Amino acid sequence: MPLPITIIGGYLGSGKTTLINHLLRHADGVRLAVLVNEFGELPIDADLIEAQDDDIISIAGGCVCCSYGNDLTLALLDLVKMDPQPDHVVLEASGVALPGAIAAAVGLLDGYLLDGVVVLANAETIREQAVDTYIGDTIQRQLEAADIVIINKTDLVDEDGLVSLRSWMKERNGDVEIVLAQHGQLPSSLVLQSFLARERKHQEGHQLNAFETVRMEIVTPVQVEKLAQDLASPELGLLRAKGFVKSPQGELKTIQVVGRRWAVTEAPPNSQPGLVAIGVKAVVDPKVLEKVAAAAAVKAD
Amino acid sequence: MTTIYAAKKIITMNPARPETTHVAVRDGRILGAGSLEEFSRWGDYELDEQFSDKVLMPGLVEGHAHTMEGTLWRHTYCGYFDRMDPDGKMWTGLKTIDAVLDRLKEAEAKLDDPDTPLPGWQLDPIYFNNERVSREDLDKVSSTRPVGVMHASGHILNVNTKALELAGLLKSGVNHPGVPLGKDGLPTGELKGPDIMTPVGVHVGFDRDMLACDERGLRDFGKLCVRTGVTTVTDLAARLNDEAVDMMLRVTGEKSYPARVVPLRFFHGLTPEDLVEQASSLKTKSTDRLRLGMIKVVADGSIQGFSARLRAPGYFNGAPNGLWYVAPEQLQEIYDRALEQGLHVHTHTNGDEATQLAIETLERALAKQPTPDHRFTLQHCQLADAAQFRRMGKLGMCVNLFANHHFYWGDEHYRLTVGPERAERMNACRTALANNVPMAIHSDAPITPLGPLFTAWCAVNRITASGRVQGEYEKIAVDDALYAITLGAAYTLKLDGEVGSVEAGKRADFAVLEDDPTTIGADKLKDVRVWGTVQDGRIFSAQAG
Known part of the structure; x- marks a missing residue:
């Protein structure tokens, strides 16, 4: 089973650390391995830390945090050998790193499956940063590489400002899904597919009602890649989808969607067919999703 | 015991007595450089005439190398x-x-x-x-x-x-x-x-940490220093964990270790606060032959890798701008905290945009924390233009230009990366000196071979691998180049009071040469044969290995 890895990008002050702490706080049994560039002024909230040495912080609930310092690739090679293996890797890119380049490199590493690139933007400063002499092009390249952009700290901007910010963002990356947040408070399932998979099992709602989670029972065989591709189309407005469906040959396949990115892989043994998707409540229409699923179904001859 | 060395000629780099024939040494220090008669009052001495047909210079100082070259030779x-x-x-x-x-x-x-x-x-x-x-x-x-x-x-x-x-x-x-x-x-x-x-x-078979140098590598690197006349050398980006520091202390502390090593703590993977704290505590572990406590920051990538940060008009072939390896805010914090703690920072900037950022960042840091004689140094600084050198001069910054690079990759820069005009101004030694920017020149070994006399030849002749002179205007005189590989480089390390010239009170560090670099001819500077070195009064022959 490849280890899912989510890249969290964004410039200094966009709220990456806050978001990661939020994920750890709500990990609820999913064992996360968080990779950060450096152990700065407490990358992890003190109350979550169980033990710390030079290279690794142990966190409540079986999660860990490691610093990768100079060599991210080596850290990833080490992490995949960890026993027991974590359920999901969350990679916090440095403020000037290009998450697109990291995603391309991760895509080549044996044992990993890219779960998506999530880039945070500080609602108050992002437009200014994007035209800065020194870092403007870096910021733009970060946003262009995102599957999901989280516009964070929206409490610092008024309603009109957010509307114009959203259209500004769409001009830069027309394909991207945009999510608004304050203090990194978001359903974890939106950031990491491992949470989405779990939500499907637990059949439980989540704490923030701006988002809609849709569960679909798909038991008949489907054209798997068509379904995955359709779920990733911009009209549906899905942030993420994950599930297991039967191929026309009767094999169970995993579908993963994040924004416009989709992947089909072998399903792990004992997976149960079915699919779960999450998106912004105002946008996502369960009826449309049913139609998409029906359109991919293999017609009985 | 005093030893007086007689040489065919001693090039002292001391303008008050630029050339002499004898140098008196006791306990690793120079008692004086002059004539034999002048030393009579120092008491008993042994006259050592083994260098009587050799030319002595101050031990050469390589201000930007990596000791991993020693390790690479096993490949x-x-x-x-x-x-x-x-x-x-x-x-x-x-x-x-x-x-x-x-x-x-x-x-x-x-x-x-x-x-x-x-x-x-x-x-x-x-x-x-x-x-x-x-x-x-x-x-x-x-x-x-x-x-x-x-x-x-x-x-x-x-x-x-x-x-x-x-x-x-x-x-x-x-x-x-x-x-x-x-x-x-x-x-x-x-x-x-x-x-x-x-x-x-x-x-x-490439080591996990490319910057790391092991014990044997460090010893082998010492041998290369002897062969190239180097007595003081930097290890410009070292991780310096406890284990590495212990190893370096042990190896450089060996009786026969022939060089003074100056490792700079690499900034990556630490917050500015931790970086400055670590460098401060390393400083206290310094010995005569291992000088710790300086910091190395990398601001951008490389020009030939298209990862350097360039200002307009950007890359000649239209490649997108390069990468930052430090965020401007982080660089500011590193400079602020380092000045506050009296630490010395060297910053890698290849592209002129990275150079501009470093200049502006230091200017702000100095406004907050005025620091006379900080000697913050830009390393490589290959694309800097005249305006940037003027500003560096005013701010008291130093530069260490990559003269060797011009020979090895100058043609590529001319043809592909930055085009003719900027390729001709790359590593602008003359402009640096004209604007009173204290200057060193370097090899960046193992990227190019260690050998300050070759580096001097590069800066003097500005010939590329294809044999063209590229940037006639930026050529410097032989004397200026010899200064750059001795006192110039020592100055960027704040070691110019100890090494870099042959004069009373300084370390007995000499490059022992078969030929005279001041008379062999500018075009033959690279052909000067090195017999070996004297480091801290100890004699190292290249032949002896």
Whole structure:
């Protein structure tokens, strides 16, 4: 089973650390391995830390945090050998790193499956940063590489400002899904597919009602890649989808969607067919999703 | 006990008595440089005449090298140019891909275990009309063991099929800008950029930490210093964990270790606060032969790798701008905290935008924390223009320009990366000096070979590998170049009070030369033969190994 890895990008002050702490706080049994560039002024909230040495912080609930310092690739090679293996890797890119380049490199590493690139933007400063002499092009390249952009700290901007910010963002990356947040408070399932998979099992709602989670029972065989591709189309407005469906040959396949990115892989043994998707409540229409699923179904001859 | 050395000529770098014939040494210090008669009042002495047909200079100072060169020599040398190893063997440069493969085959024949990896280094296909080395080529060396050859730039690695297999990369559908694919849809074996070089590099025998130098490597590096007349050398980006520091303290503390090593703590992986704290505490561990406590920051990438940050008009071939390796806010915090703690920072800037950021950042830091004589130094600083040098001069910044680079890659810069006009101004030694920017010049060994006299030749002649003079205006005089590789470099390390000239009270560090660099002719500076060194009063002959 490849280890899912989510890249969290964004410039200094966009709220990456806050978001990661939020994920750890709500990990609820999913064992996360968080990779950060450096152990700065407490990358992890003190109350979550169980033990710390030079290279690794142990966190409540079986999660860990490691610093990768100079060599991210080596850290990833080490992490995949960890026993027991974590359920999901969350990679916090440095403020000037290009998450697109990291995603391309991760895509080549044996044992990993890219779960998506999530880039945070500080609602108050992002437009200014994007035209800065020194870092403007870096910021733009970060946003262009995102599957999901989280516009964070929206409490610092008024309603009109957010509307114009959203259209500004769409001009830069027309394909991207945009999510608004304050203090990194978001359903974890939106950031990491491992949470989405779990939500499907637990059949439980989540704490923030701006988002809609849709569960679909798909038991008949489907054209798997068509379904995955359709779920990733911009009209549906899905942030993420994950599930297991039967191929026309009767094999169970995993579908993963994040924004416009989709992947089909072998399903792990004992997976149960079915699919779960999450998106912004105002946008996502369960009826449309049913139609998409029906359109991919293999017609009985 | 006082020893007085008689030499054919001693070039002192002390303008008050620039040339002399004798130097008196006691306990590793210079009592004086002058005539034999002048030393009579120092008491008993032994007259040592073994250098009476030699020319002495202050021990040369290399202000930007990496001790890992010592470690690399355990791999097979595949470079285009002749290069001497730590034991004095001259490896002939390889002029064709077949010659590279033949040398690798020779090395392969000496390995018994079929799984042992075979790493080579310093390949430079630029000189083979950019003809690439494929995995099929390297498969001819071995199909059973992983084989990999690192390029001279350090930015590209070529590997054989076995190495790709071990790294899980021998598959179709690889989609990465750093992994070119062949007609069969499989990777060709060329890997560009550290992201992708590292996971394969570990299988072909390149150490996990490329910057690290082990014990034997550090000793071998010392031998290279003796062969090139170097008595003080930097290790410009070291991780310096406890283990590494202990090893360096032990090795440099050995009775016969021939050089003073100045390792700079690499900034990456630490917050500015932790970085400054660590550097401060390292400083207290310094010994005479291991000078700790300085900081190295890398602001951008390299020009030939298109990862340097350039201002308008950008790259000549239209490549997008390069990468930042530090955020402007982080650089500011590092400078602020370092000035506050009295620490000395060297910053790698290749592109002129990175240079501009460093200048502006330091200007703000100095406004908050006025620091006379800070000597913050820009390393490489290859593309800086006249306005930037003027500003650096006013701010009291130093520069260490990459003169060797001009020879090895100048043609590439002219043709491909920045175009003729900016290629001619790269490593602008004359402009730096004209604007009173204290200047050193460097090799960045192992990127180019250690050898300050060669580096001086590069700065004086500005000849590229193809034989063209590139940037006539930026040439400097022989005397200026010799100053740059002695006192100039010592100044950027705040060691100019101890080394860099032959005068009373300074360390007895000499480069012992067979030829006189001041008379051999500017075009022959690189041909000056080095007999060895005297370091801290101890004699090291290159022949003795």
